[in-house]
Amino acid sequence: NAGVMQNPRHLVRRRGQEARLRCSPMKGHSHVYWYRQLPEEGLKFMVYLQKENIIDESGMPKERFSAEFPKEGPSILRIQQVVRGDSAAYFCASSPSGTSGSWGKNIQYFGAGTRLSVL
Amino acid sequence: GQQVMQIPQYQHVQEGEDFTTYCNSSTTLSNIQWYKQRPGGHPVFLIQLVKSGEVKKQKRLTFQFGEAKKNSSLHITATQTTDVGTYFCAGKNDYKLSFGAGTTVTVRA
Numbered sequence: 001n002a003g004v005m006q007n008p009r010h011l012v013r014r015r016g017q018e019a020r021l022r023c024s025p026m027k028g029h030s031h032v033y034w035y036r037q038l039p040e041e042g043l044k045f046m047v048y049l050q051k052e053n054i055i056d057e058s059g060m061p062k063e064r065f066s067a068e069f070p071k072e073g074p075s076i077l078r079i080q081q082v083v084r085g086d087s088a089a090y091f092c093a094s095s096p097s098g099t100s101g102s103w104g105k106n107i108q109y110f111g112a113g114t115r116l117s118v119l
Numbered sequence: 120g121q122q123v124m125q126i127p128q129y130q131h132v133q134e135g136e137d138f139t140t141y142c143n144s145s146t147t148l149s150n151i152q153w154y155k156q157r158p159g160g161h162p163v164f165l166i167q168l169v170k171s172g173e174v175k176k177q178k179r180l181t182f183q184f185g186e187a188k189k190n191s192s193l194h195i196t197a198t199q200t201t202d203v204g205t206y207f208c209a210g211k212n213d214y215k216l217s218f219g220a221g222t223t224v225t226v227r228a
Binding site: 033040041042043044045048056091107108109110111112113 | 123125152154160161162163164167207209215216217218219220221223
């Protein structure tokens with residue numbers, strides 16, 4: 001049973017380029033969350049998606065950032081016209097359910113992350 | 120919005136000693152989760168606390184949820200080198216996890 005798969009693990013972009021980060025949730029999971037982690041900081045919630053729907057994007061910067069979770073395929077976090085301040089580790093997590101419920105459904109399982117470096 | 124604070128930010132421990140890291144939320148939480156992240160790794164779920172005053176143990180780790188469900192602690196006894204990493208608490212309201220900044224633990228052999 002594969003865990004949450006993120007790729008690429010490392011991504012280097014020059015300022016002004018686009019970065020595309022991919023996340024395949026665990027089998028059977030239909031809820032995906034994206035977090036950003038700056039060095040020596042905790043994880044900051046960015047966006048919560050279900051298949052074909054954005055449920056909460058309150059943590060996403062208003063410009064240049066977008067996320068999707070299509071019916072088929074992985075979830076994509078897209079950063080357009082990257083700047084040096086976008087350099088961070090981006091983690092994806094998935095869960096079977098996003099709502100309160102039985103204990104097991106509340107846990108979010110994290111992928112290995114994508115480390116983005118902007119030159 | 121909800122804020123979760125952790126102290127201390129860094130914990131340098133002599134191997135074999137005990138230590139405690141604390142987590143405080145600005146709001147009442149439905150539950151709290153703890154994660155461990157090794158250097159260069161990703162957060163790995165450790166435990167979830169749901170009930171007021173709940174205490175759970177995992178070998179040398181003891182987790183506690185405060186009576187008001189606004190604070191939590193992690194106590195590690197007889198620290199080992201395998202305990203190195205950053206320990207995050209995350210307060211949960213509905214689906215959203217709000218992470219503290221973490222306590223980074225280093226161990227002196």
